[in-house]
Amino acid sequence: MAMAMLSPATIELVGAAGATLTTLCWLPQAVKVIRDKDTRALSLPANLAFTLGVALWLVYGIALNNWPLIGSESVTLALMLTIVATKLRYG
Template identity: 50%
Template sequence: MNWAEPVGFAAAFLTTASFVPQAWLTFRTRDVSGISLGMYSAFTLGVALWLLYGLSLRAWPVVVANAITLALALAILVMKLRFGRRPPG
């Protein structure tokens, strides 16, 4: 194993772990007012495409990071769709 794979796994861990606090806070508070639906929709699609890319290359740091990030991003996106509607008036 060369130096690139451990660096990839370290980067994957750090970038994926950065989503955990946002997901946890959103689960706890149900407050999605500061989350952009457009941004999270585009981001989630982008992560899904990165996952497909990683799978096609068998680049495991990319696959692992994006699989976990996709699950977290989807959870936040679903909460935005579910809790983000404001009552009329």
């Protein structure tokens, strides 16, 4: 299916759905890290790089005034900062 065949509303809906799913996937990890305080299996460099990438996507979304991107990246950034802070505190 060519993208030209999709309406702008459908494209926004697809983007919002994708953003929601990729954001919510981090919620169980953040809850587990907070609850167990066990972060030994998590890579600090990988999580730092991902968190920086999320922050840059957030800046990009703000520059474009793209609300699905801004919303999802804001929530993802909050979750990732929680995971990274827990990793730094508990190793």
